[in-house]
Amino acid sequence: MTLQDIAVKVERADDYSVGNISALLAEIATLLEKFIATGQSAEIDLKSLPMGALEYEQLRLALGQGEVAANLEAIGPSEIIETKYPGVWWVTHYNVEGDIVADLIEIANCPAILTSQPQDMQAGLARLQAAIEK
Amino acid sequence: MNPQELLLWVRGTGLQLATAVCVLGMTYRLLHLALLGRKKNLAEARGSEWGPGLRTMWRRSFVLPELSARGKFTVVAGYTFHFGFFITLLFLSQHIAMLRAVLGFGWPALPHSAIEIAAILTLAAMIALLVHRYMDPVKRMLSGFEDYLTWLLTFLPLLSGFMLLHGIGPAYTQMLTLHLLSVELLLIAIPFTKLAHMLTTFSARWYNGAFAGYKGVKA
Amino acid sequence: MKDHDTLEHRLTQQGISRRSFLKFCTAMASLMALPPGTAPAIAAALAQAKRPSVIWLSFQECTGCTESLTRSHSPTLESLIFDMISLDYHHTLQAASGFAAEKSREDAMKDFYGKYLLLVDGSIPTKDNGIYSTIAGRTNLDLLQEAAKGAAAIVAVGSCAAFGGLPMAKPNPTGAAPVSDLIKDKPIINISGCPPIPSVITGVLAHYLTFGELPALDELGRPKAFYGETIHDRCYRRPFYDQGKFAKTFDDEGARNGWCLYELGCKGPTTHNACATTKWNGGAGFPIEAGHGCLGCSEPNFWDAGSFYTPLAAPTSNIGAIAGAAALAGAAAAVALSAADRAKKKSLQQTHEKLTVKDISN
Numbered sequence: 001m002t003l004q005d006i007a008v009k010v011e012r013a014d015d016y017s018v019g020n021i022s023a024l025l026a027e028i029a030t031l032l033e034k035f036i037a038t039g040q041s042a043e044i045d046l047k048s049l050p051m052g053a054l055e056y057e058q059l060r061l062a063l064g065q066g067e068v069a070a071n072l073e074a075i076g077p078s079e080i081i082e083t084k085y086p087g088v089w090w091v092t093h094y095n096v097e098g099d100i101v102a103d104l105i106e107i108a109n110c111p112a113i114l115t116s117q118p119q120d121m122q123a124g125l126a127r128l129q130a131a132i133e134k
Numbered sequence: 135m136n137p138q139e140l141l142l143w144v145r146g147t148g149l150q151l152a153t154a155v156c157v158l159g160m161t162y163r164l165l166h167l168a169l170l171g172r173k174k175n176l177a178e179a180r181g182s183e184w185g186p187g188l189r190t191m192w193r194r195s196f197v198l199p200e201l202s203a204r205g206k207f208t209v210v211a212g213y214t215f216h217f218g219f220f221i222t223l224l225f226l227s228q229h230i231a232m233l234r235a236v237l238g239f240g241w242p243a244l245p246h247s248a249i250e251i252a253a254i255l256t257l258a259a260m261i262a263l264l265v266h267r268y269m270d271p272v273k274r275m276l277s278g279f280e281d282y283l284t285w286l287l288t289f290l291p292l293l294s295g296f297m298l299l300h301g302i303g304p305a306y307t308q309m310l311t312l313h314l315l316s317v318e319l320l321l322i323a324i325p326f327t328k329l330a331h332m333l334t335t336f337s338a339r340w341y342n343g344a345f346a347g348y349k350g351v352k353a
Numbered sequence: 354m355k356d357h358d359t360l361e362h363r364l365t366q367q368g369i370s371r372r373s374f375l376k377f378c379t380a381m382a383s384l385m386a387l388p389p390g391t392a393p394a395i396a397a398a399l400a401q402a403k404r405p406s407v408i409w410l411s412f413q414e415c416t417g418c419t420e421s422l423t424r425s426h427s428p429t430l431e432s433l434i435f436d437m438i439s440l441d442y443h444h445t446l447q448a449a450s451g452f453a454a455e456k457s458r459e460d461a462m463k464d465f466y467g468k469y470l471l472l473v474d475g476s477i478p479t480k481d482n483g484i485y486s487t488i489a490g491r492t493n494l495d496l497l498q499e500a501a502k503g504a505a506a507i508v509a510v511g512s513c514a515a516f517g518g519l520p521m522a523k524p525n526p527t528g529a530a531p532v533s534d535l536i537k538d539k540p541i542i543n544i545s546g547c548p549p550i551p552s553v554i555t556g557v558l559a560h561y562l563t564f565g566e567l568p569a570l571d572e573l574g575r576p577k578a579f580y581g582e583t584i585h586d587r588c589y590r591r592p593f594y595d596q597g598k599f600a601k602t603f604d605d606e607g608a609r610n611g612w613c614l615y616e617l618g619c620k621g622p623t624t625h626n627a628c629a630t631t632k633w634n635g636g637a638g639f640p641i642e643a644g645h646g647c648l649g650c651s652e653p654n655f656w657d658a659g660s661f662y663t664p665l666a667a668p669t670s671n672i673g674a675i676a677g678a679a680a681l682a683g684a685a686a687a688v689a690l691s692a693a694d695r696a697k698k699k700s701l702q703q704t705h706e707k708l709t710v711k712d713i714s715n
Contacts (some may be wrong), residue, residue, distance in 0.1 A: 021591045031654070045382075048630050050589040052642060074373035093376050099635045101380035104389055113379070117371035132586035136573060138653045141623065145659070146670040153672050154679040161683030169691035227597050228666045231616045235667030246597030306583055306622040310665065 020051060020056050028063075031107045032087055041108035047100075063105075065089060071116060076101070080111055137307045144314040159325020160333055167334070179350035186347020187340040207340035211259040211266070214275050218256030219292065222249055226295075246299075253296050260289050280327055290299050290316035297301065381563070382510040384556045386627065397564045405562070406461050406469040408500055409443035412493040413486050413520040413529055414475025418511035419445050421548035422555070438558065441469070444488070456491050462503050470561065471504035473497065473532050476513040476520045480528025490708045497535060506540040506567055507532060510554060512650060515543035515574070522656035534575060541568050543574040547650035550631050553579045573653065575625065584621035587629035590614070608644060618662035619646030626651040 024044075031042040051059070064084035072078035076095040083090055089111050093102040106112075137145070168287065223229060227243035234240035264285055267273045294313040297303045304312070323329055331338075378396040382389055398400035412418070423446070440446065441461035442454070449457055459470060475493075478485035483492035501507060509532045512518040533541050544554055557576055560568045568576040585591065593599070593613040600607035600614055613619070621629075624647050630637040640647055646662075649655040659669035701707070 020589060045389045047383050047636075048386060050587045050591065050629050052589040053638070055589060072372070072376070073375050074370060078376060079712070093380055097382075101382040102376075102389075104383075111376060113372060117375070119371040123370075136653050138623070138655075138658065142654065142658055142669060145668050148672055149668045149672060150675045153676050157679035158683040161680045162687045165684050165687035166691060169687060170694070227616070228598055228664070231599075231664040232666040234669070235663065242446045243597065246595070249597070301586075306585060310623065320686045342572075 016090045020049070021055050024049065024059065025062060028088060028105060028107070030084065035087060037131075040123060041106070043107070045107040046103040046105060063088065072113065078113065080114060141307055141311045141314075144311050144318065148318050149314065152321040156324050160330065163330055164333055167337075175352055177351050179348055181349055183344035183348055187344035189345070190343025191277075191336050191339045193343075204266075207266065211263050215256045215259040217265065217289070218252040218259065220253040222256065222292065222295070225249060226299075228299075237338070244319040246294065253292065257289075257292055257296065260285070260292070284323065284327050284329050287316075287320045287327075287329070289353055291320055374480055381559055384552050385560050385563075385568075386556065386631075395563055402562045402565075404439050406465040407438045407440050407462055407472060407506075407558075408458060408469055408504075409440065409472040409474070410493075410496060410500060411444060412473065412475030412477050412497070412514070413527065414511065414513050415519075416445060417548040418474040418554075419443070421551045422510075430465075438470075438562070441465075452541070458500075458528075462500060466503040468505050469503065470509045470558075471500050472510055472513045473507060474510040476517050476529040477535060478520070478527035479535070480526075485527040494535065497532065499536075501536045501539055504539055505560070506542065507534065507536060508557065508575075509541060509543045509545075511549055512545045512653075512655070514549045515545040516653040518547065519656055521652075540567055541574055542570060542576060544625060545573075545575055545651040545653075546694050547648075549651070550579075550627055550633065552631055553627055571625070575651075579627040579631070580625040580651065582625065584624045584626055584629050584641070585619075587627075588621055588641055589593050589629070590641060603644065611644075614641060614644075614646040616664050617646050618664055620649030620652070620655075620658075620661075620662060620665065621647040622665060624649040 006069070027044065031044075034040055035042065046056075046059075066082040066083035066084045066086060068080075070080040072080065076093070076097075078094065079090075079092045082092045087107060088111070089106040089108065090104050091102075091104045091111050091113065092100060093104075095101050198205075221244070224233075225244040226249045227246075230240045230243050264282075267277055267281070267285075293310065293314065294316050298306070298309045298313050303309055320329070324332070375392060375396060378392040378399065379389065381395050381399070382392045385395075387395070431602055433481065442458040443456060447454060447457070448682070477483070477485075477493045477497055479494060483494040486493045488496060509515040513520060513529075514532050517525075517531045517534075517625055520527060521531070531543075533543070542557060546553070553576075557568065557581065557598055560576070571577050571580055573580075575627060585594070588594075590611060590613050593611070598607065598610075598612040598672075599613045599616045600610075601616060603617065608614075608617075615622070619641065621641065628647070629641070632639045632642075648661050649658060659667075663669070
């Protein structure tokens with residue numbers, strides 16, 4: 001028997017489906033509808049959902065990439081992408097070693113983590129004033 | 135005893151006990167019936183009693199045209215639940231996996247959707263039969279505690295199995311335990327109740343047919 | 354080592370921004386399997402969190418639980434959490450050894466009496482006065498009972514400490530027992546698994562730190578957030594189970610298509626753990642994703658629960674042999690009683706009496 005005798009099946013994300021992703025997309029649609037109507041933002045923790053590697057890829061393909069992509073550098077990088085559906089954001093937090101520590105779909109005008117924090121602004125102001133006084 | 139230990143007991147010792155009671159009881163009943171023997175007939179009959187015997191076994195399997203609508207209902211619902219019961223029992227993939235482990239061989243399963251239809255029809259037919267048994271004055275008068283008990287013992291494995299497959303009710307561990315327990319109760323009850331008909335019904339029909347179709351004197 | 358100041362103060366000192374802290378709290382919410390919207394609440398609670406003292410005792414174990422924890426793949430999280438606890442005794446991880454090590458344990462027990470968290474991995478031998486496992490000449494049982502006295506709560510890490518695990522498997526030569534069998538007067542939290550998922554260990558610690566109390570537990574003492582659902586409930590192959598599509602062998606078409614492993618002995622339906630979503634090795638996957646069924650390692654008695662490769666539906670003992678023996682016994686009884694009936698019939702015939710149904714055995 002040679003290596004060629006072993007049947008290998010190459011799986012492609014676009015022709016594989018067990019139904020988990022369509023259920024998730026339906027939930028996102030419902031949340032987006034609710035957000036448009038009431039302004040109530042929502043988050044989905046992708047790490048809490050059952051997903052194979054292929055399905056994860058499938059979700060990426062399904063949501064695509066929209067107009068905004070932002071990067072954070074806060075105890076490790078974070079990737080914030082607006083999907084091709086405005087108001088649906090994909091937020092991925094990494095640690096310094098590059099492992100995903102949180103993976104979220106956020107339905108909002110802008111993910112909360114992107115906005116400046118009052119405490120940080122205070123500290124920043126103090127630093128700025130100190131710089132001016134110098 | 136935690137849920138895992140309980141499940142382990144039902145899958146092991148409990149099942150062994152139930153099987154032992156069922157097999158021992160049924161072997162005894164059948165063999166004892168056969169060994170009772172029939173009185174030796176010293177006269178020669180015209181023709182064989184096998185013909186009428188076998189014919190009755192076959193003919194009793196049909197709805198007789200002269201039956202009333204209510205009678206027809208009993209037969210049709212009865213058939214639905216018997217067939218549905220055996221389809222779910224013998225063609226659900228989980229059951230085949232179980233039987234393969236016991237018998238050493240298996241067979242192809244039916245798709246879950248087919249089993250689903252069979253199970254729902256069976257449950258519905260059983261409920262309809264129970265209602266009918268209670269509503270119909272004649273049936274009601276003829277029914278005793280045992281009739282309702284055997285109904286319940288047959289219904290529970292179906293219901294618990296359906297719930298298990300659909301994730302209804304308690305967690306899988308507990309539900310599987312309940313399902314197996316209900317099956318074990320059914321197994322234990324078989325030799326002691328009318329449920330023994332599952333093995334005696336055809337020999338009884340044969341005997342009826344043979345008796346009725348006998349031509350000649352008996353001496 | 355024993356500066357029990359608040360986390361907020363420590364983080365500000367380290368120059369960590371509020372945004373970073375919020376990100377950390379989002380990761381914590383995900384780690385603790387809490388809804389993502391709870392991050393601000395966690396932030397508020399954590400800001401005031403104190404550093405508790407932790408004593409870790411290892412008994413009859415393989416160090417797999419510690420290995421799991423130290424190989425945990427969210428280092429910043431873990432390092433932050435470890436920053437948040439004061440691990441005062443762990444005989445594998447600590448630098449001190451011998452008398453110095455034992456002294457640090459005794460000091461911590463004295464200084465933080467009633468307040469420290471006791472972590473235990475491994476089961477405790479109880480047979481022959483517990484002589485099968487000793488540390489510094491003292492039995493595990495003795496050490497556990499002493500340390501449990503002053504503990505605020507006990508965390509049983511791994512299936513051995515939680516349920517007895519491998520040492521307790523039949524025939525249990527050392528009389529091994531889980532912590533919960535020996536200590537009755539302290540809150541005990543079981544983090545089962547062989548080993549437990551590293552982030553589940555840290556998640557439980559984080560919960561204790563964040564909220565100052567133990568999380569909600571199931572009937573086996575396991576945190577519901579991680580053990581509330583079965584592997585089967587959260588399995589990405591679940592749709593195949595529902596459709597009745599099962600792999601029959603490990604290399605058939607079904608296996609290649611990623612169908613359900615139920616018939617190959619997967620214990621996912623009866624196993625409560627977070628593997629299917631939290632996953633292992635930094636989220637790389639979990640056993641079912643690698644094509645092997647779940648062994649059920651986070652459930653009690655999993656070593657004695659029949660073959661790993663027998664489907665859950667199948668009996669765990671020999672049914673065929675029992676059925677055969679029962680059939681023989683039934684046949685023998687029938688033959689014996691029929692013979693008795695015939696004898697009765699014969700004797701009645703001689704006296705010209707009739708045998709009635711009542712006379713024969715039933």
